[in-house]
Amino acid sequence: MTVAVELINVSKRFGDVIANDDVSLTIEKNEFFSLLGPSGCGKTTTLRCIAGLEEPDSGIIKLSGKVVTNVPTHKRNVGLVFQDLALFSHMNVFDNIAFGLKMKKVSKEEIEKRVKEMLELVGLPGLEKRRIHQLSGGQRQRVALCRSLVPEPDVLLLDEPLGALDLKIRRRMTVELRRIQKEVGKTFIYVTHDQTEAIVMSDRIAIMQKGKIKQIGESREIYSHPKDSFIASFIGEAVNIIEGVYGESGAFVGKKLEEPITVEVREELLNMPVVLSIRPERIRVARKLRDLDNILNAKINSVLFKGMYHEYEVETNNDVMIKVFAPNIGPTTAFQVHDTVQIGWNKEDVVIIPVS
Amino acid sequence: MKIFDKILKSFTILILILMYLPIATMIFFSFNSTKSLVRFTGFSFRWYSALFQNRIVWGALYNSITVAVVVTLVSIVLALLMANAIVRYEYRGESIIDAFIYIPIVIPEITESLAILILYIFLGFPRGFWGVVLGHATFGATFAVVVLRARIAGLKKSVEEAARTLGADEIQTFFRITLPILMPGVIAAALLVFTLSFDDFIKTTFTRGPGFNTLPLIIYDSAKRGGVSPEINALSTFSFGISLLFSAVRLFTLRRGRYE
Numbered sequence: 372m373t374v375a376v377e378l379i380n381v382s383k384r385f386g387d388v389i390a391n392d393d394v395s396l397t398i399e400k401n402e403f404f405s406l407l408g409p410s411g412c413g414k415t416t417t418l419r420c421i422a423g424l425e426e427p428d429s430g431i432i433k434l435s436g437k438v439v440t441n442v443p444t445h446k447r448n449v450g451l452v453f454q455d456l457a458l459f460s461h462m463n464v465f466d467n468i469a470f471g472l473k474m475k476k477v478s479k480e481e482i483e484k485r486v487k488e489m490l491e492l493v494g495l496p497g498l499e500k501r502r503i504h505q506l507s508g509g510q511r512q513r514v515a516l517c518r519s520l521v522p523e524p525d526v527l528l529l530d531e532p533l534g535a536l537d538l539k540i541r542r543r544m545t546v547e548l549r550r551i552q553k554e555v556g557k558t559f560i561y562v563t564h565d566q567t568e569a570i571v572m573s574d575r576i577a578i579m580q581k582g583k584i585k586q587i588g589e590s591r592e593i594y595s596h597p598k599d600s601f602i603a604s605f606i607g608e609a610v611n612i613i614e615g616v617y618g619e620s621g622a623f624v625g626k627k628l629e630e631p632i633t634v635e636v637r638e639e640l641l642n643m644p645v646v647l648s649i650r651p652e653r654i655r656v657a658r659k660l661r662d663l664d665n666i667l668n669a670k671i672n673s674v675l676f677k678g679m680y681h682e683y684e685v686e687t688n689n690d691v692m693i694k695v696f697a698p699n700i701g702p703t704t705a706f707q708v709h710d711t712v713q714i715g716w717n718k719e720d721v722v723i724i725p726v727s
Numbered sequence: 728m729k730i731f732d733k734i735l736k737s738f739t740i741l742i743l744i745l746m747y748l749p750i751a752t753m754i755f756f757s758f759n760s761t762k763s764l765v766r767f768t769g770f771s772f773r774w775y776s777a778l779f780q781n782r783i784v785w786g787a788l789y790n791s792i793t794v795a796v797v798v799t800l801v802s803i804v805l806a807l808l809m810a811n812a813i814v815r816y817e818y819r820g821e822s823i824i825d826a827f828i829y830i831p832i833v834i835p836e837i838t839e840s841l842a843i844l845i846l847y848i849f850l851g852f853p854r855g856f857w858g859v860v861l862g863h864a865t866f867g868a869t870f871a872v873v874v875l876r877a878r879i880a881g882l883k884k885s886v887e888e889a890a891r892t893l894g895a896d897e898i899q900t901f902f903r904i905t906l907p908i909l910m911p912g913v914i915a916a917a918l919l920v921f922t923l924s925f926d927d928f929i930k931t932t933f934t935r936g937p938g939f940n941t942l943p944l945i946i947y948d949s950a951k952r953g954g955v956s957p958e959i960n961a962l963s964t965f966s967f968g969i970s971l972l973f974s975a976v977r978l979f980t981l982r983r984g985r986y987e
Contacts, residue, residue, distance in 0.1 A: 422888075423891075424891070443896075444891040445891050445894045445895055447892075449892060450893075451888070451889065453885045455883060457883060458889075459889075459890075459904060459908075460886075470893050474893055474894035518889075519892070522893060522894065
């Protein structure tokens with residue numbers, strides 16, 4: 372695998388605000404890479420540094436192995452889809468998409484051919500003559516994508532381009548984006564605060580917080596093995612976090628729990644303060660459970676019917692509240708408030724995170 | 728409420744009549760066949776044909792138009808630079824500079840004109856064409872800034888950045904993206920400045936050299952000399968027509984610009 376983008380110790384501050392704090396990243400060619408984090412975490416600044424729209428205070432940026440830290444934007448050959456799309460309102464669809472090719476002095480026939488192909492790729496054939504204000508939100512989104520893709524950039528940067536769309540179209544566009552990325556075979560760097568989008572689309576995700584990269588990995592890995600409790604709660608719909616201490620081998624002693632919980636052996640954490648994190652969908656709930664590493668008695672405290680699943684909040688004997696998602700497999704499996712139940716999980720269902 | 732509406736409507740119409748009655752009278756008598764300003768004796772183009780055979784009028788019209796064109800060009804370039812500086816950059820003393828830019832709009836024109844005249848004398852700057860142009864440009868640029876800054880403030884930075892990521896350098900970005908998007912504002916400002924310069928009397932009087940005439944000046948001169956004649960009516964009507972045309976184009980472009 373060749374490296375498409377490399378950031379080495381990039382830092383950028385705006386006045387007193389540190390937007391990027393020693394960011395180092397290596398993104399491979401043809402990878403769909405997401406920068407995920409809450410708003411203000413510096414992910415957009417990272418993207419703008421790669422595009423050359425911001426100049427880092429320190430650090431090195433490489434594109435396809437070449438140092439571009441001081442190369443101006445228009446000579447970097449990167450595409451950028453902006454959050455507000457930034458379409459040229461005084462031009463029609465064709466002229467918007469053709470702009471980058473005209474700048475590259477591509478011949479007229481070639482431009483017409485490539486714009487046409489690009490519009491077909493995103494499912495908008497024949498829209499060349501339309502004005503921008505005549506397009507729907509989803510169409511504008513696609514036109515913006517075409518415009519940045521058609522000059523064949525080495526890397527395409529996307530800055531929350533789906534933000535303005537409604538949820539249904541958004542979900543469809545995420546799948547669509549992934550398809551287009553596979554089809555054109557380009558490196559995509561996608562900035563978002565929406566973890567669902569990132570999980571669905573990405574080969575790898577970098578989690579950012581307060582200007583720092585907290586964890587880089589594949590979606591599945593970050594989801595099931597978050598490095599800290601911030602990542603655990605930021606990724607995924609919900610997570611249960613229980614504070615405690617890692618006791619003798621393979622036992623987690625919760626602050627408020629009566630009995631230790633059996634977890635995987637990690638000798639290096641002996642007697643250290645840790646948190647136990649477990650996803651609500653990994654917890655089983657029934658009147659009576661058997662053959663699990665951990666089984667706790669509990670009472671249903673609240674029930675939220677979510678269609679595909681029930682969201683229970685259960686209370687253990689020691690007032691510890693735990694969220695449980697139980698798939699909706701029929702009316703007989705549903706519980707009511709105050710029902711006495713058992714919850715349980717195996718030791719590989721939980722993650723022990725040392726408290727820093 | 729209906730009565731109130733009617734009263735409001737009547738008032739509006741009344742005010743419009745009061746505003747346009749004098750102009751209508753002027754236009755009406757410019758087509759009179761005799762010199763009378765009281766009795767309309769018949770329709771004729773006589774005063775207009777007299778006008779177009781008058782070499783002084785042609786010379787003044789030429790001066791008026793060339794001054795207005797140069798003033799417009801100078802004002803628009805200056806205003807584009809100023810409006811950009813005001814809207815896009817933050818610097819110390821910004822609000823003070825901002826306030827100073829608007830002063831030419833509020834101070835009496837005669838004060839400003841006198842000040843410019845004194846400066847010209849002090850510097851030994853010759854009065855005449857360029858004196859008039861510079862004098863007009865002081866207020867022209869100001870009015871143009873007012874029109875342009877709103878347009879520039881509405882211009883998204885990301886649009887220019889998008890052009891940069893697509894391989895356009897700064898100059899290409901300005902001429903292919905920034906300027907075309909600002910164009911409705913530029914046209915509106917240009918027409919406003921042109922009209923203001925074309926109609927100006929006071930500043931021209933102070934800054935012109937001997938023998939340099941513009942349309943408003945010869946209208947004033949002949950009115951002063953021979954009383955009000957239908958020929959002046961015709962001239963004023965002609966001058967009014969030009970201003971009206973430009974205002975109409977300005978309104979039209981502003982309205983179109985709104986949909987961009």
